[in-house]
Amino acid sequence: DAKTTQPNSMESNEEEPVHLPCNHSTISGTDYIHWYRQLPSQGPEYVIHGLTSNVNNRMASLAIAEDRKSSTLILHRATLRDAAVYYCILRLQTGANNLFFGTGTRLTVIP
Amino acid sequence: AAGVIQSPRHLIKEKRETATLKCYPIPRHDTVYWYQQGPGQDPQFLISFYEKMQSDKGSIPDRFSAQQFSDYHSELNMSSLELGDSALYFCASSLGTSGPLDTQYFGPGTRLTVL
Numbered sequence: 001d002a003k004t005t006q007p008n009s010m011e012s013n014e015e016e017p018v019h020l021p022c023n024h025s026t027i028s029g030t031d032y033i034h035w036y037r038q039l040p041s042q043g044p045e046y047v048i049h050g051l052t053s054n055v056n057n058r059m060a061s062l063a064i065a066e067d068r069k070s071s072t073l074i075l076h077r078a079t080l081r082d083a084a085v086y087y088c089i090l091r092l093q094t095g096a097n098n099l100f101f102g103t104g105t106r107l108t109v110i111p
Numbered sequence: 112a113a114g115v116i117q118s119p120r121h122l123i124k125e126k127r128e129t130a131t132l133k134c135y136p137i138p139r140h141d142t143v144y145w146y147q148q149g150p151g152q153d154p155q156f157l158i159s160f161y162e163k164m165q166s167d168k169g170s171i172p173d174r175f176s177a178q179q180f181s182d183y184h185s186e187l188n189m190s191s192l193e194l195g196d197s198a199l200y201f202c203a204s205s206l207g208t209s210g211p212l213d214t215q216y217f218g219p220g221t222r223l224t225v226l
Contacts, residue, residue, distance in 0.1 A: 032211045043115075043201045043217030044154060087153070091211035096167040098144055098156040099203075099215060 004088045009106045012078045020073040020105050022088030027068050030093035035062065035073050036101075037084040044087065044101070047073065083109045113137055115204050115218035123224045124192050132187040132221045136204030142166070143185040144215060145177060148199040160185055161207045192225045199223075 005023040012018040024033065035047040048055055048062045050071070055062040061074040075082055087104035091097070116135040124130050136143050142161045146154040156169035160179035171177075174192075179185045189196060199222050203215040 036215075038154075043203070043220050044215075045217060046214045049212070085153075093211055096159075097142070097205075097207065097210060097213060098159055098167050098169060099146075099154075100156065101146075101153040103153060 004090060004102050006086070006088055006103065006105045008103065009108065011108045011110060012075075013110050014080060015077050018075040018078045018082070018107065020075070020086050020088075020107065021070065022072070023070045024088070024090055025069045027090060028092075029068075032091040032093075033062065033064060033068075033071050034089045034091050034099070035060070035086060036089060036099065037086045038104075039081075039084045044099075047086070049091070078107075078109045080109050080111060083107055115202055115216055117200075117202050117218040117221050119221060120219065121222050121224075123226065125226055126192055126194065128192050128225075130189045130192060130223060132189070132200050132202075132223070134185045134187070134202030134204075134218060136183050136185070136202075137216055140204035140206055140216075141183060142205045142207030142213070143179055143183070144203040144205075145171075145185070145187050146201040146203065146217075148201065148220075149195075150198070154201060157187070166207070189223075194225050197223060197225045 034049040036044045038044045050062045063072045085104040144159040145157040148154040157171040163179045177187045199220045203217045205213040
């Protein structure tokens with residue numbers, strides 16, 4: 001499985017932007033970058049995905065480096081409900097479709 | 112909107128007993144995934160099914176088996192339960208036609224406790 005590296009934990013103040021980094025230096029040209037998050041006592045949920053270009057949706061933005069070896073999930077205004085473990089996952093163009101959850105980033109939002 | 116349904120939500124078993132976990136995917140989803148999340152750990156993929164056929168296999172013990180039925184629901188059968196099987200078991204479903212683009216929708220999980 002393609003490997004990603006994320007900080008173990010991060011903190012943010014409520015209503016401030018949060019930038020969650022992910023390194024994926026071994027990414028191949030056809031791998032998609034997905035982000036899922038797991039709120040306390042819940043199943044993981046999809047956040048966003050991208051291939052080369054930056055992406056925006058109602059939950060977050062995804063900024064992808066030009067060389068694609070890293071990406072950043074951006075929460076524009078953190079709320080207490082955003083406290084979760086965030087997982088950066090590479091989805092291979094070929095092969096299995098299951099999600100490989102590495103060690104994500106535990107985000108703490110401070111009121 | 113309908114979500115993934117898992118039953119039971121909680122299950123307590125003794126060592127060496129058997130357990131059956133059920134998963135009902137979102138309507139029209141044809142792919143089901145099973146994940147195991149031990150205490151303080153990240154979810155680990157066990158097995159998946161697409162159109163009632165096993166599609167991928169992860170770190171699923173030989174004591175476990177699973178299948179997907181004609182109505183697309185899936186069951187995870189666990190035998191000879193061990194203390195280490197105590198975990199949250201998540202089921203996810205997707206429309207399995209988009210490969211790396213498909214979004215997996217997770218259920219609330221079944222918490223299995225083996226005593």
